Amino acid sequence: MWHPKYEKCLKCGTTERKHRAKGLCSNCYERFVYRNLPDEANRQYTHQNKNNYKVKGFTSEQLREYKNGGEGMIKWAEDNVKRLDREQQKWVKLVLTDFQKDTFRECLVMKKNEKGNNQFKHRIVSFCRPRGDFKTYDVMLIFLWRFFCFFSETIVLGSNSKEQVRFIHFDLARDTILNSPKLLDIIEHENVKEKGIYLVEKGMSRVGKNKIINQIIPISAFTGLLSNITCAAFSEIRDMKDEKFYTQLSGSIRTVFNAMILIDSTVSSKEHIFARLYKQSFNDPIIFFQYYADKHYNPNMTEAELDHYKKLFTPYEYNMYFRNRWEDAEPALFSPVAVKEMGIMGMNGQYLNHAETQTAIKKIILLEELVDREIQQKRDISEILKEIEKIEQSFIPIDTVYKIPATFDDLNKLKDIVKSDFIITIGLDRGEPDAIRSSRTVFTVLAKARLGDIDISLSEESAKWIYFLLDLRVIDDPSDRAIEDLILDTANKYIWIDNVCLEGWATKDIEIWCNESGFVVERLMATQGNQKASFPKFYTLMFEGLLKSPKIPYYTMEGNVINGYGDNDILREEMSIFEHGARVSKMSGNMTEWFGSPQKNKSKGIKDDAIYSLNWAIYGGREHNILTPRHNIVSIPVIVNRDIVGMYS
Numbered sequence: 333m334w335h336p337k338y339e340k341c342l343k344c345g346t347t348e349r350k351h352r353a354k355g356l357c358s359n360c361y362e363r364f365v366y367r368n369l370p371d372e373a374n375r376q377y378t379h380q381n382k383n384n385y386k387v388k389g390f391t392s393e394q395l396r397e398y399k400n401g402g403e404g405m406i407k408w409a410e411d412n413v414k415r416l417d418r419e420q421q422k423w424v425k426l427v428l429t430d431f432q433k434d435t436f437r438e439c440l441v442m443k444k445n446e447k448g449n450n451q452f453k454h455r456i457v458s459f460c461r462p463r464g465d466f467k468t469y470d471v472m473l474i475f476l477w478r479f480f481c482f483f484s485e486t487i488v489l490g491s492n493s494k495e496q497v498r499f500i501h502f503d504l505a506r507d508t509i510l511n512s513p514k515l516l517d518i519i520e521h522e523n524v525k526e527k528g529i530y531l532v533e534k535g536m537s538r539v540g541k542n543k544i545i546n547q548i549i550p551i552s553a554f555t556g557l558l559s560n561i562t563c564a565a566f567s568e569i570r571d572m573k574d575e576k577f578y579t580q581l582s583g584s585i586r587t588v589f590n591a592m593i594l595i596d597s598t599v600s601s602k603e604h605i606f607a608r609l610y611k612q613s614f615n616d617p618i619i620f621f622q623y624y625a626d627k628h629y630n631p632n633m634t635e636a637e638l639d640h641y642k643k644l645f646t647p648y649e650y651n652m653y654f655r656n657r658w659e660d661a662e663p664a665l666f667s668p669v670a671v672k673e674m675g676i677m678g679m680n681g682q683y684l685n686h687a688e689t690q691t692a693i694k695k696i697i698l699l700e701e702l703v704d705r706e707i708q709q710k711r712d713i714s715e716i717l718k719e720i721e722k723i724e725q726s727f728i729p730i731d732t733v734y735k736i737p738a739t740f741d742d743l744n745k746l747k748d749i750v751k752s753d754f755i756i757t758i759g760l761d762r763g764e765p766d767a768i769r770s771s772r773t774v775f776t777v778l779a780k781a782r783l784g785d786i787d788i789s790l791s792e793e794s795a796k797w798i799y800f801l802l803d804l805r806v807i808d809d810p811s812d813r814a815i816e817d818l819i820l821d822t823a824n825k826y827i828w829i830d831n832v833c834l835e836g837w838a839t840k841d842i843e844i845w846c847n848e849s850g851f852v853v854e855r856l857m858a859t860q861g862n863q864k865a866s867f868p869k870f871y872t873l874m875f876e877g878l879l880k881s882p883k884i885p886y887y888t889m890e891g892n893v894i895n896g897y898g899d900n901d902i903l904r905e906e907m908s909i910f911e912h913g914a915r916v917s918k919m920s921g922n923m924t925e926w927f928g929s930p931q932k933n934k935s936k937g938i939k940d941d942a943i944y945s946l947n948w949a950i951y952g953g954r955e956h957n958i959l960t961p962r963h964n965i966v967s968i969p970v971i972v973n974r975d976i977v978g979m980y981s
Contacts, residue, residue, distance in 0.1 A: 402437035454620040462656040467596035570600035599661040670874040686877035759949025773810035774945035777803040801881035833952025866951035
């Protein structure tokens with residue numbers, strides 16, 4: 333027999349290697365020792381390294397210094413790692429910034445446990461910084477430090493797709509090793525492979541079973557998980573759609589001594605696992621969560637560089653990625669701050685003071701979050717509620733200025749506030765006449781004004797425009813006659829209509845009628861190109877507080893109440909869920925952008941017809957300018973009959 337008590341190794345079933353102890357062969361017993369007696373495993377590693385028996389690496393003296401928590405990691409990095417200097421176009425000695433050093437000292441603290449062994453204080457280390465601030469690079473340095481300085485490391489690099497994990501962590505680590513001579517000498521070039529990076533037994537020219545000492549493996553949410561994981565790194569966890577991948581991986585390392593999860597990402601939605609980790613870090617000492625917004629510690633991220641990115645990204649994307657604010661990272665295109673400001677005309681007795689109003693709304697949101705935390709701690713919240721009430725009392729609700737549907741007198745009142753005349757535009761998203769229950773027809777009327785005194789010398793780019801929603805309704809009868817009558821009624825009510833913008837599906841007949849009746853009309857298909865061209869303007873208006881709307885009543889042309897939209901009106905309900913994202917096209921297989929409600933195809937899901945109707949009203953008036961004041965227009969009937977529209981210019 334292999335052993336008097338055992339026929340074979342209890343772990344791997346081999347009889348080729350000698351029994352060591354506890355029914356385990358020599359290899360399996362070494363792994364057992366490392367998992368359960370960390371200090372003994374470290375002594376074995378040092379002995380093996382000193383005698384050049386197992387691995388080619390650092391001296392025992394170097395290892396003792398390098399494994400000394402954050403300070404040791406800093407010394408290891410600056411002693412052994414080279415970085416790419418893009419200005420000089422060559423790899424140079426790594427010199428960490430003071431910010432990076434302080435970060436490593438804080439997140440890699442080691443302390444003695446009850447058994448007297450050195451143990452990491454933090455098992456979860458998260459860097460939540462704006463783009464361009466070394467967060468991915470710093471995570472890479474940590475797991476490479478573990479790879480080269482610790483024993484029996486299985487490091488997995490997790491991401492949302494196989495493609496993403498390759499070009500983020502893995503390729504960065506591989507390039508760093510290949511261009512750092514000291515590291516490459518230890519690992520040897522042939523062990524830096526396309527699908528993994530390996531530290532193997534000395535003298536072994538290739539990776540084989542039971543020959544691997546340490547390994548770095550890229551995985552994705554679509555691959556199976558490995559066993560005996562000691563370190564897991566996630567990049568851009570904010571894009572992870574299925575939390576199961578993270579929870580499974582974190583659960584697999586929970587009982588492993590000194591195991592660690594490393595995360596680098598910009599902000600996520602407040603319901604995402606990343607945001608919950610942030611909140612949990614307030615009271616959980618095992619979580620190190622570094623978060624900052626609206627600033628950069630990278631000396632290369634200058635104002636000129638940021639201005640360059642402002643031109644490349646939409647305002648929504650720029651604020652989310654380069655300002656790193658939680659409120660800008662919601663899946664919804666429109667932030668809660670912007671949606672709330674849409675219903676506020678001003679504050680403290682002044683109209684349209686956007687910066688002050690936005691700051692106040694953000695404070696309310698923070699105070700409401702504080703209320704939730706205090707309630708969990710069973711603390712008194714009365715003073716916080718008083719502060720919220722005081723701020724809200726300073727607002728001027730737009731419903732006190734006018735209501736929907738707006739009258740012609742309401743327009744004159746708004747003219748006095750903005751010191752400008754209006755451009756009147758209509759947007760129509762027509763549903764299928766034979767499928768009214770699943771597809772709605774939404775009719776929108778919008779007033780566009782040049783903010784401030786009219787100066788026709790200003791270019792369109794220099795001018796500020798503000799938009800007021802005059803009417804938005806779901807039409808019970810989407811027939812040609814009903815829609816045409818509604819357009820005529822609108823023209824009669826507001827004296828003029830500058831543009832009618834129709835979503836292309838099933839509106840050719842309406843377009844012909846508009847042309848015959850003398851209305852300026854534009855018909856657009858809801859293509860990816862038209863969506864990308866129109867929605868950034870919509871978002872910018874919301875972000876800058878330049879789209880105003882009173883509460884929208886639940887009515888139709890026939891006066892029927894629209895149910896099923898919760899406490900908010902139809903527009904605000906849709907704004908709470910309307911998304912801008914990317915997905916793979918079933919037709920081409922390419923990644924395409926999309927705008928819409930993720931629930932629109934569900935039987936009781938929130939639709940997006942109201943948003944699209946409003947979007948076309950905004951986009952349809954994009955080239956219309958006010959060259960002459962309209963204050964002297966007399967309110968007279970201009971509709972002679974249903975077929976004839978008077979000249980009202």
